[in-house]
Amino acid sequence: MNLSGTPTEMDLSGVLTRLRLELLARLPHRLGELHRALHRAQRHPAHVHHAHKLAHNLQGTVGSYGFPELAEILIELERMLDPTRARSDDDWTAIRQQFERAQQVTEQLRQE
Amino acid sequence: MTKIAKVLLIDDEDDICSIVKACLTALAGWNILVEHSGEDAVPLAAREKPDVILVDVMLPGIDGIATFQRLRDQPATAQIPVIFMTAKVQKHELSRYLSLGAAGVICKPFDPMTLPQQIRARLDAAAGALS
Numbered sequence: 001m002n003l004s005g006t007p008t009e010m011d012l013s014g015v016l017t018r019l020r021l022e023l024l025a026r027l028p029h030r031l032g033e034l035h036r037a038l039h040r041a042q043r044h045p046a047h048v049h050h051a052h053k054l055a056h057n058l059q060g061t062v063g064s065y066g067f068p069e070l071a072e073i074l075i076e077l078e079r080m081l082d083p084t085r086a087r088s089d090d091d092w093t094a095i096r097q098q099f100e101r102a103q104q105v106t107e108q109l110r111q112e
Numbered sequence: 113m114t115k116i117a118k119v120l121l122i123d124d125e126d127d128i129c130s131i132v133k134a135c136l137t138a139l140a141g142w143n144i145l146v147e148h149s150g151e152d153a154v155p156l157a158a159r160e161k162p163d164v165i166l167v168d169v170m171l172p173g174i175d176g177i178a179t180f181q182r183l184r185d186q187p188a189t190a191q192i193p194v195i196f197m198t199a200k201v202q203k204h205e206l207s208r209y210l211s212l213g214a215a216g217v218i219c220k221p222f223d224p225m226t227l228p229q230q231i232r233a234r235l236d237a238a239a240g241a242l243s
Binding site for chain 1 (some may be wrong): 123125127128130131134136139170198199216220221222223224
């Protein structure tokens with residue numbers, strides 16, 4: 001940090017490492033929020049907008065933080081939650097499986 | 113090259129705000145203002161007059177497009193370049209944002225280490241298109 005308390009290029013890598021660790025620590029909570037939104041959306045299709053928005057935000061964030069594998073899984077999940085189309089029971093099974101992949105990769109990242 | 117000293121970032125994702133602020137401050141030395149909603153950002157932009165505004169498209173409340181229109185409608189902010197940041201960019205959406213008068217679009221996920229160059233490139237391209 002310089003005298004004004006803002007990060008300089010020299011210590012940016014330390015700041016980014018800290019931000020990445022903080023995001024990893026919060027990811028289970030973020031995924032829990034998404035899991036609850038998926039449950040609500042399956043019972044009440046009007047709620048799919050919220051689940052779609054959560055997946056959309058999360059994929060943009062994890063990708064920008066340098067977690068491309070997790071971002072790809074969430075991009076696909078966002079696509080599966082497209083609010084403009086209806087979903088069958090099979091679609092919801094695929095959505096749950098995709099969500100479980102996101103959980104597994106998150107757990108791997110947290111253990112690295 | 114477009115001079116940049118102050119940037120207003122409008123995004124409801126705290127994690128995106130943190131990484132953008134850290135990188136633009138450290139790599140470019142810019143002063144970064146952050147707002148989480150379009151409603152709060154429009155009056156802030158009028159007061160602070162940033163050199164460029166980065167706005168997420170999918171904001172809660174008034175979305176990024178409506179925020180952009182409000183910025184264009186008030187004289188104090190009508191000329192400030194606006195760059196959309198979005199994880200939702202298909203070709204027709206990109207064309208739409210540019211046709212509205214945006215200076216450019218940055219796709220999420222983005223590479224935070226090259227973000228200052230990406231912003232400069234879009235501002236320079238927009239300035240070149242006008243001249």
